Amino acid sequence: MTLIILIVIGALAFDFINGFHDTANAIATSVSTKALKPRHAILLAAVMNFIGAMTFTGVAKTVSKDIVDPFSLTNGTIVILAALIAAIVWNLLTWYYGIPSSSSHAIIGSIAGAAIAADGFSSLNYGGFIKILEALILSPILAFAVGYIVYSIFKIVFKNFNLTKTNRNFRYIQIATAALQSYSHGTNDAQKSMGIITMALLTSGTIQSDEVPLWVQIACAIAMGLGTSIGGWKIIKTVGGKIMKIRPINGVAADLTGAAIIFGATYIHLPVSTTHVISSGILGVGSAHRLKGVKWGTAQRMLVTWVITLPITAVLAGLIYLILNLVF
Template identity: 80%
Template sequence: MDTLLILTVLIVIGALAFDFINGFHDTANAIATSVSTKALTPRRAIILAAVMNFVGAMTFTGVAKTITKDIVDPFTLENGSIVILSALIAGIAWNLITWYYGIPSSSSHAIIGSIAGAAIAAAGFGSLNVSGFGKIVQSLIISPILAFGVGFIVYSIFKIIFKNNNLPKTNKRFRYIQIATAALQAYTHGTNDAQKAMGIITMALIANGYASSTDIPFWVQFSCALAMGLGTSVGGWKIIKTVGGKIMKIRPVNGVAADLTGAAIIFGATYIHLPVSTTHVISSSILGVGAAHRVKGVKWGTAQRMIITWFITLPISGTLAAITYYILDLFF
């Protein structure tokens, strides 16, 4: 077995591992509100999210194509196998570190920053597709801001519509609605996040001469969808606890507003083929809903810690990937 094939196999395994970890790392955000309001038991929420993630991942491939070609050009990528493998190792490492400490950081930031960092280490800043990479970074920045604003507006509308309703009865009804919105949010998560690993595998296939176009092979789509679904079934209890309770005390009506907001923003990004951080979008939608409900009820200290993590993920993952590239380059 030649070295190129070995590296390709390692990349496929690494990408599926990244998707698996993404499943229990990021999907926790999608179901956190429904678990915290007891609309769903943790077990039922995770089963629902696993199924909906798989379905979502099998529905679209546009984001995968963006990841394949818009950060770097896979057809001209220097030492492509080592670059991609380094990016995966760095992205997985950062995901596991933040998962261990229960910090809802972004898998999207981690893998995008890692690809950029490894590519720069291999061939300098000129290796980046500046326009494509810039577009991706803009989507990562704008989406949480948009989620905060939309969440604030949606919950403000809810307050007007249901202001004269009996609060316990309203929350009971919304608890049933939240089962549907949690499923919807898990579905949209699958439509966006699972595609990142699809794009990475396809990038490696092109760079190593095993594919000639950015079309996503069916086996890649299916295996990534399955890996994310299995990862989701493992669960991410620490992050559920942070998102579901440490940002604000969430009631069913808050959860529905946040779920609808998150699903709308994520699916909108999927529709225009842009990767976004589901972690950022969902957490920001909860912050927006919380600010509309009662500003003092939001635990801004937790929000501040999350925001700091968001900002440091890109440069740290990029640096980790660059270091990993230099180490792997010594052996391959």
Template identity: 70%
Template sequence: MDTVLLLTILIVVCALAFDFINGFHDTANAIATSVSTRALKPRVAILLAATMNFAGALTFTGVAKTISKDIVDPFTLENGSLVILAALLSAIIWNLVTWYFGIPSSSSHALIGSIAGAAISAAGFGILNYTGFIKIMEALLISPVIAIVGGFIVMNILRAVLKNRNLFKANKRIRYLQILTAAIQSFTHGTNDAQKAMGIITMALIAADLQTGDDIQMWVRIAAATSMGIGTSIGGYKIIKTVGGKIMKIRPIHGAAADLNSAAIIFGATLLHLPVSTTHVISSSIMGVGSAQRVKGVKWGTAKKIVITWVITMPISALVAAVLYQLLALFS
């Protein structure tokens, strides 16, 4: 079999594996609040998330096109197949390590950092599309800030609306609302995160001269959506435990506020064709909601560990991808 074709097949397999891991790694964030407040049983929540993720992944392609061309230009990238393979392996390794330790890190940061690191290792810093790369970085950095502020505002609005209501009865009714917010959250996750694997596969097809444009083929969309759906169905209980209870003690009203806020931000980014970290957005929304309730109620020690992981994810992923590219190039 032709080497380039073999590498392309291997990339497709790894990209779908990345989406599968992303399913049980990141999607846990989308249902963490509804599970922790017992609005949904874990199995039901995971089934709901898998279904809505699949639907969301098939609906949009704008983020996939951004990933496929705005970090590096796949039409000019030499040894493109090796670059993409190294990037995927690096992102998968980081996701598995953070999942094992129950740390809600960003799959988006891992993947984007890995693509940049492998490309720089192959062709130097000049290979980066700085206009597109800076745009992506801005979205990744600004979205958590917007999520914290938004979570604070949404929580205060809900508190004002429910000011004269019986809190116990209100929380009981809000649990039903959480079923809807968990579904919306999972759908928006699919519209953004599943597209990253689609973009990677499209990059590989272009690099192998198997595709001449940046359109996302239907089989790529279906394969990525299915892979993420299956991954979601397995669930990520370690991440659910961290997001759902170790940042703050979450009541139904907190969960609903955080879900509505983060879903709006993620879907807004999807409409703008910008990849954002669902982990960052959801965790930041919970911090914002907790701050509105009581600043000391947020477990800032856990929040600090999450933030540190956010900061180190991209440079470590880039470094690992750069080393992997050199190893792959050596053996190839």
């Protein structure tokens, strides 16, 4: 029971950190264009994340059973606790340096690494694991393409409009798209912690099905909402200004792109990285706007972080599992 309590606390801490780490991406464009004041943007994101987290559970079920089989794990609760600690450490490290890395990559890599340390590579549910990896890889590519197309359409439609007036009008629209993107973030990211707690309850025999208990859903939604209220200024600065100079019309195109891709993934019960999706959407919009206007150095640094997150968190979780296994 002690391990279960530690896992619940760890999962809620991960969700809280995810709130100020990943949600910053959802409101970064609206803050950078001054469509919303930072305080208002964070309040809006906190509320919409909570609502989004309470709406769906399909992604949670995927996380709870598609990476590893919770019923066949040796020391399953220790595996999950090790995964949470590794993911939290990586999230805090990348947040400190203002790098928009993926919480999804971190937790999925950590679960895989801890499970491998416990039971070897045979512990992975390869069908589900590969499906999740495909979603993580394809979603940012799709976001880049959709962002490019959406903004290209905007350029054609609003070609002869007054630029100043158009941007002023789009600043109001951006309030709605920021809310939509924050809601979509809640529908996908909060469910990862729900899935982890559900996995722990399954592993310990506390519950017998992968249905997410209501108290888990509410607790994770509250944790993410509180985390969002803290804010993630380092990430906002990177996403909102260091990829490209964002104007309201760019921000709307990027927000619509991010929300569409994340909603699509949630609908088919797949976890994706909101960080990857939103940042790639901005890159696509920036490329359509003016290729030279994109700060590719920042994009390259983000790409490197995305690539190394899975293996680093897997190794870290494996080491933490070995340490915890000696303690418990």
